[in-house]
Amino acid sequence: MRRAGREKGAISLEQVGLVILAGVLCAAVVAALTQSTPLGPTLSRAVCSITGGDCDSPTGDGTGSASTTAGTCTVGNGRTVASTTASAVTTLSDGRTVRVDELSDGSARVSPTSLDPGSEVSEVGLGNGMTVRMGDEQSGSVAVEVPGLAEGAGSTEYVVTDADQLRAVASGLETEQVKDELVGRDNPVRSAADGTRIGDQLPEAEATYTPGGFSVSAREEALGEGSGLATTALGIRTQDNGTQTFYIGSRVDGAEDLELLGVSPDRAADASDPLDLVTAVTFDPQGTMVDVTSTAATDTADSRTAEAIFGHSASGGAGPRVHSARLATESEGQSAAAADFLAAQGVGSLGSWTNPSDASPGGPEPTGFFDEARDSGSLTTLDYDAAPETPHVDTDAGQWMTEAGLPVGDRASDATLAGAAYWDGSTMAPWTGCHGGSA
């Protein structure tokens, strides 16, 4: 009798607990199912105010900042392809920054970036997933980078054509970030969470970037450790159409390295300043190499190593210069030049492609990739004014960001294209189609 009385109270407590639990669960389910209503953010802010966290409104309050960069042109086999005409960097509500590159075909590319919107650093898109970074106070120089592979992490790139799509990408990126922090990335719980399709879904990605993924030690294996260029496998970009681009970073330091790249000894003789090359090798979905582009950036137009590799261009001023050599591998000669160039950088294979070039000492004289690019590909130089601070330019990308509720700063770091030149078959000629803004 006494026992029954004691348990009666306990059961009541259980029932109360179950009612509370059911209520909280119902609230959670309602919140999850009504994600478009303000319940989620309202709850979030209420909880935040209780816990004393940062209770700022999410995306759309205009508290962030942004930077913009004027753009550049990109050529492929003598034609101008979709190129960056302006860029802007914005801060998502979770604190991450994304670049919005306005392209010449009217679309915009959205990709994560490590660039601080408030800094004086400018990034300008070069096409093919690469950018040139200028005005970096830490490094004090310009550098060609693959932002999708920055800091050794993979990332994803999206293409949008209006403000609604940009908003969807921004919301999806924010949701993914929250999901990463709440349930991790690669585990069964994340798979279950992804399976529910709760939260804003990211649209289909244009491209994904994976760090590393291949080896660049073939040259050292053939010649011994320490021989050849200092080369790094930066990573791989996989596009939604199956095209893959492998990025290779190499430091050219001295005449010996230049000769390895097929530069004639007389041109290599006086070049002693080190130069960092970023080479992008693109394969079609069938695994056939279709394009090799090698790019380098220098603080000024005065670099002997760059001049030895890419040739001389009289245009430009005292600002940063970007050199680029591009070769479509359509003929045997072009393929051989590309293979020799990659072998010189220690690339024995890229995915299913195996380098046929003989990289051993005493092998055949390497075909000059840059000479071949000059003859049957394209060779360009782009000159920039060094990062002046200018008001935010009123670009389509900027307008989309405003319409999408993303913060856009009113002042920004800006890089202006001061000159452009291309190899016209006999000399580096002014590239008016690019610099004139009609690209």
Added chain:
Amino acid sequence: MTWETGASDISGAPSTHRRVPLALPLLTTLGLAVAAGVFSLVGSLTGVAATSLTLGVVLRTLLVALVVVLAIHMLRVRGGRELPRWMPWVVAAVAYPLVPTTWGGDTMFAGGLGLDGPAAIGVDLAVWMCCAALGRVPSSPDPRVSGDPAVDSLLRR
């Protein structure tokens, strides 16, 4: 299923090994692991739906804490005197690593504070066990009080 125990009988009868039913603790362990996993995920997904890390972490912590407190409390009540006093601790300690979200340190709030791996798992375990302790607190005064300290100490054993 039973468990041999040497707990003394306060009736004063000769000391004998008594059998403790294991079915209830086992069921509670499994139920707690499943429920905590589900509620942790529900809390996290609510945060995802609202694009709010804070909401997800706070909600899943509350839900999981509630589940732990209730499960241990129900175990204690339903187990009655037959249940050894250490059994709720064992149930809580065994259930914790069975929760899938524990493996990534994402069961309660430690993962949301930026802690990773063992640190997050350890901090969440400490909170988990605190919740278990809360569940062991009687919901009503223990009537087994004689007023004699010596007898009461035996009753509390």
